[in-house]
Amino acid sequence: MEGLTGFVWRAAHSRFFGSADAYYTPFVTPTLEPRFTERQLRELAPEVNAGRHVIPQLLTRRPADFVWAARALRDMGYREVNLNLGCPAGTVVAKGKGAGFLRTPSELADFLRIVFDEVQGIDVSVKTRIGWSEESEFEDLADLYAHFPICRLIVHPRLKTDQYKGDARRHVLERLYPDLPMPVGYNGDIVTAFDAEQVQRQFPGLAEIMIGRALMADPALIRKARGGMPAGAEEIFGFSDALFESYASAFGSRKNALMRMKEYWFFQLCLFDRTEPFEKAMFKARSEADFFGALAAVRENCPLRSEARYGWRKPL
Structure with missing residues (x-):
């Protein structure tokens, strides 16, 4: 969730809806120079993440870059790196990063060998897809991962070629799940509390459920999955107002904060019905007055749903 789940959102979300067990940062790409950029440090500074369990997520295919970054994060007080x-x-996989690394399993094995030889004092977890283009690839990948002391393997059971289309291929994970030796987490198509319950039944003993875009659509989703109440309109719009002001403060620009809020409300609108008449005005708004006017129209005219629509999902 590049940008959207940064430290500003995490602080506001935990304040309004209760903290998640863990928050993963947006991707941090280590540079060739062994130090984080100022922008990265704004995201990783311990003081902006105080009171929340935050796990930095690294995106690289160079073992040396992962090693220095993991050591630096350890020294900053982080207990885990992902x-x-x-x-x-496309811009990620073209460089052989992210799911692009799955095309070269022998290179991935070399990468992990170096990482686990040279990184101590901080746990290393891995988030993975089940392969590049064929379901059968996951068997070899699972065997590869089993050879390393990965603290937790979070599986999104789609292929790279699936992107985010179609249904998650849970049957592929189900076949190999009992034999995976490390704690396993699940990610993919968790949009409602019922989805989380289904996944927990299908995969008994899951170490975690990772939620992405759906938490933008329904910020109370974790609370509901724990047996709590859904969000009310006052809570949703109060959260939105606080988020905007926090972005404006962090960015030093209300204009940039407005752009970020449009990104956020693309997902948040999925918690409302009959939003179509107001979407154009919201996303084309050039001023705060226009944007918040469109939000007021949504609040007045659009019923709040008990569960979010899966509005960002695409068919195969």
């Missing part, structure tokens, strides 16, 4: 092998974006 290697992302799931991102299917």
Whole structure:
């Protein structure tokens, strides 16, 4: 969730809806120079993440870059770092990163060998897809991962070529799940509390359920999955107002904050019905007055749903 789940959103979400067990940062790409950029440090600074369990997510195919970054994060007080092998974006996989690394399993094995030889004092988890283009690839990948002390393997059961289309291929994970030796997490198509219950029944003993875009659509989803109440309109719009002001403060620009809020409300609208008449005005708004006017129209005219629509999903 590049940009959207940054430290501003995490602080606001935990304040309004209760903290998640863990928050993963947006991708951090280590540079060739062994130090984080100022922008990366704004995201990773311990003080902006105080009171929340935050796991930095690294995106790289260079073992040396992962090693220095993991050591630096350890020294900053982080207890875990995550290697992302799931991102299917074209600009990422073209460089052999994210899900692009899954095309070269021998190179991935060499990468992991170096990482686990040289990184101590911080746990390393891995988020992965089940392969590049064929379901059969996951058997070899699972065997590869089993050879390393991965603290947790989070599986998004789609292929890179699936992008985010169609249904998650849970049957592929189900076949190999009992034999995976490390704790396993699940990611993919968790949009409602019922979805989370189904996944927990299908995969008994899951170490975690990772939720992405659906938490933008329904920020109370984790609370509901724990047996709590859904979000009310006052809570949703109060959260939105606080988020905007926090972005404006963090960015030093209300204009940039407005652009980020449009990205956020693309997902948040999935928690409302009959939003179509107001969407154009919202996303084309050039001023705060126009944007918040469109939000007021949504609040007045659009019923709040008990569960979010899967509005960002595409068919195969």
